[in-house]
Amino acid sequence: MSASLSESSTGSTGAHKPYLKRKKSSLGETKIAILGYEVVGKSALSVRFLTKRFIGEYDHSAECKYKHSAIVDGENTAFEILDTRSLSGDCGAREDVLRWADGFMLVYSVVCRKTFEVLRDLHKKIEEFRRGTTVPIVIVGNKSDLAHMRQVTQEEGLKLAAELGCPFVELSASEDVTKVVEAFYTLCREIIDYKRRSRTFLDRVFGAFGREKPSS
Numbered sequence: 001m002s003a004s005l006s007e008s009s010t011g012s013t014g015a016h017k018p019y020l021k022r023k024k025s026s027l028g029e030t031k032i033a034i035l036g037y038e039v040v041g042k043s044a045l046s047v048r049f050l051t052k053r054f055i056g057e058y059d060h061s062a063e064c065k066y067k068h069s070a071i072v073d074g075e076n077t078a079f080e081i082l083d084t085r086s087l088s089g090d091c092g093a094r095e096d097v098l099r100w101a102d103g104f105m106l107v108y109s110v111v112c113r114k115t116f117e118v119l120r121d122l123h124k125k126i127e128e129f130r131r132g133t134t135v136p137i138v139i140v141g142n143k144s145d146l147a148h149m150r151q152v153t154q155e156e157g158l159k160l161a162a163e164l165g166c167p168f169v170e171l172s173a174s175e176d177v178t179k180v181v182e183a184f185y186t187l188c189r190e191i192i193d194y195k196r197r198s199r200t201f202l203d204r205v206f207g208a209f210g211r212e213k214p215s216s
């Protein structure tokens with residue numbers, strides 16, 4: 001398993017210019033954007049997955065893109081992970097991000113109800129942008145270690161995820177690396193399934209036209 005933190009490209013800190021190009025990824029490549037309100041733990045989750053460490057404080061001024069490779073279900077998988085920065089409550093959902101990613105991790109903090117409440121609109125924005133297609137998404141409730149400050153119950157998280165048709169993981173980036181890995185792998189599996197289904201569909205629709213007729 002290897003992680004590269006060197007490729008942390010950043011958009012400008014102020015107004016973000018679109019800098020992410022949509023390039024179709026292969027089955028073994030997985031492009032994940034981490035979206036969510038300010039301070040929910042987006043950076044903590046990415047860094048925990050990449051390095052297995054919880055650092056505590058992160059640079060909030062920059063958006064970072066990381067590369068990482070791991071074996072998921074026996075297959076070598078190249079992850080690209082975009083740790084977005086939420087500006088003016090946009091949860092990092094800029095157009096270039098929505099176009100670029102294969103799948104999205106929608107993160108809220110269980111100690112802040114507002115961060116949970118924005119997720120329904122965020123989900124709608126993604127689906128509308130991707131023209132009503134089912135986009136691979138995982139919902140993550142972070143900071144479960146802060147039980148005494150909890151404002152969102154696990155049942156509420158499960159209910160929202162069921163309503164939106166997404167897998168759900170509640171975890172603590174600071175205390176549970178296994179669940180953090182599980183959340184990323186779950187999204188990776190959703191993305192691979194989605195790509196396989198799209199290919200099968202395209203094969204059915206266009207396959208016959210693409211094939212040469214056998215010569216008689």
Ligand SMILES: Nc1nc2c(ncn2[C@@H]2O[C@H](COP(=O)(O)OP(=O)(O)OP(=O)(O)O)[C@@H](O)[C@H]2O)c(=O)[nH]1
Nearest residue numbers: 038039040041042043044056058060143172173174
């Ligand atoms: N107790 C606890 N604190 C956490 C956890 N995850 C993140 N934090 C803390 O929450 C704060 C925000 O974490 P970040 O990872 O910077 O959050 P972010 O969503 O990337 O923040 P922005 O980039 O500003 O939107 C930091 O002080 C982290 O140490 C967690 O699981 N438990």
